[in-house]
Amino acid sequence: MTASAPPMLQVEGISVAFGAVQALTQVSLDIHRGEIVAIIGPNGAGKTSLINVISGFYHPYEGRILFQGQDRTRLRPYEVAALGVARTFQNVALFKGMSVLDNIMTGRLLKMRGSFLLDAVWWGPARRQELANRAFVERIIDFLEIQAIRKTPAGRLPYGLQKRVELARALAAEPTLLLLDEPMAGMNVEEKEDMCRFVLDVHDEFGTTIALIEHDMSVVMDISDRVVALDYGRKIAEGPPELVRKDQAVIDAYLGVPHE
Amino acid sequence: MGLITALLAPFGDMAAAPTFLLEVLVGGVAAGLMYSLVALGFVLIFKASGVFNFAQGVMVLFAALTLVGLMERGVPVALALLLTIAVMILLAFAIERVVLRPLVNQEHIILFMATIGLNFFLEGFGELLWGANVKRLDVGIPDESFMLGGMLLNTLELTAAGTAAMLVAILAAFFQWTRIGRALRAVADDHEAALSIGIPLKTIWVVVWSVAGLVAIAAGIMWGAKSGVQFSLSLIALKALPVLILGGFTSVPGAIVGGLIIGVGEKLGEVYWGPLVGGAIENWFAYVVALAFLLVRPQGLFGEKIIERV
Amino acid sequence: MIYREAGQFKTSYAADQAVFPLVQDRWVVGLLLAAAFVVPPLLADEYWLQAVLIPFLVYTLAAIGLNLLTGYAGQVSLGTGGFMAVGAYSTFKLTTAFPELNIVFVFLLGGLVAAAVGLVFGLPSLRIKGFYLAVATLAAQFFLVWLFNKVAWFVNYAPSGTITAPPRTMLGVMVTGPRAIAEVRYLVALALVVVFAIVAKNLVRGRVGRSWMAIRDRDIAAEIIGVRPLRTKLLAFGISSFYCGVAGAELVFLYLGSAETQAFDINISFLVLFMVIIGGLGSILGSFLGAAFIVLVPIFLTNLPHALGVDASVALMKQIELMIFGGLIIFFLIAEPHGLARLWQIAKEKLRLWPFPH
Numbered sequence: 001m002t003a004s005a006p007p008m009l010q011v012e013g014i015s016v017a018f019g020a021v022q023a024l025t026q027v028s029l030d031i032h033r034g035e036i037v038a039i040i041g042p043n044g045a046g047k048t049s050l051i052n053v054i055s056g057f058y059h060p061y062e063g064r065i066l067f068q069g070q071d072r073t074r075l076r077p078y079e080v081a082a083l084g085v086a087r088t089f090q091n092v093a094l095f096k097g098m099s100v101l102d103n104i105m106t107g108r109l110l111k112m113r114g115s116f117l118l119d120a121v122w123w124g125p126a127r128r129q130e131l132a133n134r135a136f137v138e139r140i141i142d143f144l145e146i147q148a149i150r151k152t153p154a155g156r157l158p159y160g161l162q163k164r165v166e167l168a169r170a171l172a173a174e175p176t177l178l179l180l181d182e183p184m185a186g187m188n189v190e191e192k193e194d195m196c197r198f199v200l201d202v203h204d205e206f207g208t209t210i211a212l213i214e215h216d217m218s219v220v221m222d223i224s225d226r227v228v229a230l231d232y233g234r235k236i237a238e239g240p241p242e243l244v245r246k247d248q249a250v251i252d253a254y255l256g257v258p259h260e
Numbered sequence: 261m262g263l264i265t266a267l268l269a270p271f272g273d274m275a276a277a278p279t280f281l282l283e284v285l286v287g288g289v290a291a292g293l294m295y296s297l298v299a300l301g302f303v304l305i306f307k308a309s310g311v312f313n314f315a316q317g318v319m320v321l322f323a324a325l326t327l328v329g330l331m332e333r334g335v336p337v338a339l340a341l342l343l344t345i346a347v348m349i350l351l352a353f354a355i356e357r358v359v360l361r362p363l364v365n366q367e368h369i370i371l372f373m374a375t376i377g378l379n380f381f382l383e384g385f386g387e388l389l390w391g392a393n394v395k396r397l398d399v400g401i402p403d404e405s406f407m408l409g410g411m412l413l414n415t416l417e418l419t420a421a422g423t424a425a426m427l428v429a430i431l432a433a434f435f436q437w438t439r440i441g442r443a444l445r446a447v448a449d450d451h452e453a454a455l456s457i458g459i460p461l462k463t464i465w466v467v468v469w470s471v472a473g474l475v476a477i478a479a480g481i482m483w484g485a486k487s488g489v490q491f492s493l494s495l496i497a498l499k500a501l502p503v504l505i506l507g508g509f510t511s512v513p514g515a516i517v518g519g520l521i522i523g524v525g526e527k528l529g530e531v532y533w534g535p536l537v538g539g540a541i542e543n544w545f546a547y548v549v550a551l552a553f554l555l556v557r558p559q560g561l562f563g564e565k566i567i568e569r570v
Numbered sequence: 571m572i573y574r575e576a577g578q579f580k581t582s583y584a585a586d587q588a589v590f591p592l593v594q595d596r597w598v599v600g601l602l603l604a605a606a607f608v609v610p611p612l613l614a615d616e617y618w619l620q621a622v623l624i625p626f627l628v629y630t631l632a633a634i635g636l637n638l639l640t641g642y643a644g645q646v647s648l649g650t651g652g653f654m655a656v657g658a659y660s661t662f663k664l665t666t667a668f669p670e671l672n673i674v675f676v677f678l679l680g681g682l683v684a685a686a687v688g689l690v691f692g693l694p695s696l697r698i699k700g701f702y703l704a705v706a707t708l709a710a711q712f713f714l715v716w717l718f719n720k721v722a723w724f725v726n727y728a729p730s731g732t733i734t735a736p737p738r739t740m741l742g743v744m745v746t747g748p749r750a751i752a753e754v755r756y757l758v759a760l761a762l763v764v765v766f767a768i769v770a771k772n773l774v775r776g777r778v779g780r781s782w783m784a785i786r787d788r789d790i791a792a793e794i795i796g797v798r799p800l801r802t803k804l805l806a807f808g809i810s811s812f813y814c815g816v817a818g819a820e821l822v823f824l825y826l827g828s829a830e831t832q833a834f835d836i837n838i839s840f841l842v843l844f845m846v847i848i849g850g851l852g853s854i855l856g857s858f859l860g861a862a863f864i865v866l867v868p869i870f871l872t873n874l875p876h877a878l879g880v881d882a883s884v885a886l887m888k889q890i891e892l893m894i895f896g897g898l899i900i901f902f903l904i905a906e907p908h909g910l911a912r913l914w915q916i917a918k919e920k921l922r923l924w925p926f927p928h
Contacts, residue, residue, distance in 0.1 A: 055794050081796030093791035095784050097852065106784045110796035112777045116805060122772040127584075130776050134583045173796065312701045362904040369646060372701050373847055374903045376840065381896025384889040498836075501705045538720045547709035554698045554706055 006069040008033045008177060008209055009054065014063035016049055023049040024233045026063070031177070036203055036210045038224035038241070040217075042253055045230040047213045048090055051179050054211075055087055056080035067177075082110055086175035088166040090182050090213075096155035100165050103154050104140060107172025108133045140168050144198055160191045164198075171202060178202070180212035184219060192216065196223055217245060229253070270532035284531050285524060290417035292523020293424040297479040298500040299507065299515040300428060301472040306509045308444035308468040311360070314375040317498055318382045319473060323348055324480030329390035341477075348473030349466075356465045364461070420482035425516070427478060431471075432512040444468060502550030522546045589771055606760060611753040619752035620825075626865045627759035628820045633845040633857035634763075634770050635813025640843070641851035642774055643806035644786025645695055649707035650814050650842045652714035655834035656684040657815025658822045659724045662733040666726055673738040673745055674758065677819045684815020685808045687714070692807025696800045699789070711839055719831045734828035746823045755824040762820065766813060771854050773809070782806055783852070814842075844895055848902050850909030859910040867894060 007030040016024040024046045031037050039047050052058045054065065056077040065073045067083055075083075086107070094103050112133060118126035141147055144164055149157060154165060163183060170178060183199070184192045200223055202208050214220050220227060220241055227244040229237040231253040237244050244250055274281045301316040313319075326347050330340040359374055405414050434441050444464060446454045455461050499522070507518025526545050534541045590596045610623055632654060639645050661680030665673060691710040698706055718724050725733050737747025744750040745758055773779055781802045784792035793799050822829045841864060849860020871891050875882040906912050 057790070057794060077790075077794040078796045078798050081794060087794065089791060093788050093794075095787035095792075097787050098780070098783050102780055102783070106780050106792070106797070107795060109777060109781055109784075114777065116773065116778050116809070119776045119778050120769045120772050122776070126776065131583050138583070169795065359900055359904075366903075366907075369644075369700060370903055370907060372646075372704070373843075374900050376843070377896045377899025377903065379896065380840070380892045381900070384892025384894075384896065388886070388889040388893070498708070501708065505702060505705055540716060540720065543716045544709060544712035547705070547712050551694060551706045551709040554702055555694055 005033075006066070007031060008068055009211075010064075010066040010069075011050075011054065012064045012066070014050075014053055014060040014065065016046075016053055016058050016060050022233055023058075024053065024060070027230070027233070027235050028063075029228050029235065029238065031209060031211055033176075033209055034203075034207055035225045036199075036212070036223055038220045038227045039211060039213045039230065040215070040220060040227060040244075040250075041230035041236075044232075045253075046233040047230055048181055049233075050230065051087060051181050051211075051213065054080075054179060055085060081173065084174075084176035085179065086170040086173040086177075087179035088163070088170050088181055088183055090185070092159070092162045092166055094154040094162055094166055094169070096153070098154060099151050100146065100154055100157070100168075101137065101141075101150040103165055104137045104168045104172050105133060107169040108137060110173055137168075137172055140171050143171075143201070144168050145194075160187050163187070164195070167195075167198065174206075175208060178208050178210045180210065182213050182215065184214065184216060192219065199223060221245070266536060267533075270536075273532060284527050287417070288524035288527035289520060290414075290421045290523070291527060292520040293421040293516070294479065294482055294519075295500050295503045295523055296428060296515045296519030297420075297424045297475060297482065299503040299519055300424075300431060300512065301475040301479065302500060302504055303507075303509065303512055303515050304431065304468055304472045304475065307512075309360070309465055311371045312375065312509070313378075313472070314372060315378040315382060316472065316476065317500065318379045318386070319348070319351070319476040320480045320483065322351070322382050322386045322480075323473065323477040324484040325386045325390045327477065327480065328484065344477055345474060348477060349470045352466050352469035352473050355469055356462060360465055361462065416485055420485075423478060423482065424519075427475065428512060428516050431475075440467075499546055502546040505550040506553055522549065525549060589775070603764065607757065610756060616752055619756050622865060622869060624752065624756050624759055624825050626861055627756070627763045628817055628825050629842065629845060629861040629865060630858050631759075631763050631766060631820065632814050632817035632842045633849065633861045634767060634854060635810045635817060636842050637846045637849075637851065637853070637857045638770060638774070638782070638813065639806050639810035641846055641853065641856070642779060642786065643782035643803065643810075644789075645692075645803060645806060646701065646704040647707040647810070648704050648836070648839045648843070649691065649710035649714075651834040651836060651838040652711040653684045653688055653811040653814040654818025654821060654838065655714055655718055655831065656687045656811075657681055657818035658829065658834070659718050659733065660684070660815070661819035661823065662735075663724065663726075665738065666736060669736070669738070672740060673823065674740065674762070677762070677816050677823070680819045681812040681816035684818070685812040688807045688811020688814075689804055692804050692811075695803045695807065708836075711836055715831050715835055718834075730830075732828050732830045733822060735823040738823075748827065759820055759824050762816065766816070767854055767858075770813075774854065778805065786852075844899060847899055848909055850911030851907070853908070853911035855914065856909050856911030859914065863910065864895075867891065 009031040011027060011029050014024055014027045015022075027046070027050060029037075039050065041047050049058060053060055056072075056075045056079065059074060063073070064071055067080075067085070072080065072083065095106065098106070112129055114126050114129060118124060141150055144167065146161065146164055146168065149161060149165075154162065157165065163185075167180070167183060170180075180199070184195050187195065196219060199210065199212070203210055212224075214224075224241055226239065227237075227241050228235060229244055229247070229250045231249070236249040236253060237247040239247075298316060298320055301319065302313055305311055305313040305316070323344060327340055327344045330343055331337065335343065355378065359378060360371075363371055363374055443454075443459050446457075446459060500519075503515060503518040503522050505518070506521055507514025507516070526542050529541050529545045530539070590599055610619060614623065632650060635653075636647060636650050639647050657677075657680040660683040661676050664679055665671065665676045668676075671679075687710075691707065694706050695703055719731070722728075722731075725731055728734075735746040737749060738745055740758075743754055745754055774782070781792070781797045782805075784795075784797050785799060785802050789799060792802075818834065821833065826833065845860035845864045846857065847860070848863055849858070850856025868887075868891055871887050871894070872884075875887070902909055
């Protein structure tokens, strides 16, 4: 990581509003290659909105987003995905009608080229590509230990497993930047430990840069390199985990000191 | 070049004979208000339950068939009307019990397709009960043409227009300003959430579908008196769909405005541009206008802008 | 089905991805296919071929087309009739203009024209969703039917306003036209449906099918993970309209012999939609089952009073038919939204365990 290379992701002065609701105001942050950044804040602070802006689902009315030094503010979501950004969703957005295997395979759609005509006859390059992608996805299934459920329709899985499948789908895209929106919400201690292990393994083995929204402070302390805290749509603190957790503004935000 | 002149020529025709234009406009407004009546039924049900009732057109037909059927058997008009109202309320109960309750909280598209099924069922059932030939519907509304200021007008059409306008006003007020109206809007938003805060879903649905049934009766009477009670009535009701697109699916005033635009636009298109292409533009004009509109404003003139969240 | 799959382990992903992974399944399907090609032409009488089997094959193709669009890609369409009409009329124009071209090839060309039209009417689907899209497809339906009604060029200025299948041969045998025998028309329709069903199956189990289902299940999430919505939806509209176009051409050239625009009006759009719902949304097998069902019910109803010794008018039977269709739609949507195909799957699973209950 050379000092002169721009950070992988630069968010500069982003503001987002829906009608009268101000979701984000002048938020700036950088994410460097290979980091694990945790985004924290009370409910409604704008954390998911921030992720949505980075994925291209919302567009800010002011500010810029730079991905590897290039302005990407106006990109559509599938264009952002093509740049190597993958994410999971707060309320699990799996494709209920498809099996786990097919869900994860959809994560590979970006990598799959080809003409539908060749697909139609299931021959040659189309067939080989399908099988190669299947092999890749199976490795991810092994990695996340979900072999037993690969043919189960996604809608029938318990919540914790659904979250894991969502992670698998995000990983299938071989992302350079992985955005995780509360990946451990609603999990018990064991499931959380497993998820932490997976996240760290992903980071260690593939060097993926990770930004995650998380409420559980012990998780945040354990796995993140840096923490960014939001409240009421603004950034209120940023730095290493031990410092941010002691930051007065952060404590006030969580404890609910009245705001102006 | 010739094409452009041909397309623009009708404007000249309009200016040359302004009274005729007015007459066409009045006809368009009258037709438009009748479309609005049918669209109202849709809006009611959609607003209150989030269900897109494809069968609204057939309900109009069914109501008219019942009314005429009773009258043909010698039942006096007033009693027939009361009985028809009772039948439509019974129908509402039946629909809620058989179709809606089992499908609570399914995706809207499933409910939509269920109403398509309902459409066909009621069509067959109605014809089974009352027969399939065209019937004359005479509820005592005078059907005379008269001249006013050089325009040819018709009392039936004016009565229909007036009734429609009145109904629309009443319903708009109902939704906006009463407690029940608000409860209905909550139900439309989210069935489960409404249930969880104690709104009696079943009752609400029966109420709403009954009201829609009454509106269907009104529409059926108007349309039936004008052109006889027959199957094509339900096709006319299909035309209410573009009205909904223009006006938004959840807006009562939108149903009026949408209906007027479609009614007037159709008449103008048919009378002035129709001859250019051999006529019968009315078959598709409304739909194409709706399509063009959707491209620009997917939620219609008055509908709520759909904000999608992830 | 009633046989056990024990002992059959798949040792490659290719084997796992196969359409019929079980050896027995492959045998059964192979035999059925062979029987389909051989038995009816030899044994079935004119009535069965003309009134049941040929329309079944034609409607199956249309049902597969609509299923791809509505069942897999989630785009509700009420314009099926219109697209079928495009296929039929363009086939008619092309074959009357170029009589030497192989007629099946012309069917495919007609399908391509329908695909192009489908792409145009599919463009709004980027902005419009759900029932709004359904209404937009009504624009396609009504406009196209009106177009073919009004513009005499399409019927080669025939005063009757109908298009008639001219006699065409293939390999020396009369395939279309008044002298084409039912057996030949049946075999052509069968061959086409088998080929296109295989193509459809290949599409839906791979990359294309997955992108369609992703859009259907959660279009926003799909876009965020990289599915390109316009391209995916347009592909669905194009391919679906192709299938419906070929089916429309078959309707006139292999089944009816001649037709007016009435054959393609909104009723057929509803009919095909019913086939897809009853047969099973998102299932190729379902398209076959739904089409078979819809073709057989009226036949059954027409013959039932006679079989019971009761006298009933045609009109009455038609009304009961409407009620049965409508009622069944509602029933299936409540009880088994995945239609006959899912019921078949459940039956197979029960048979697997039979005679044990679980």
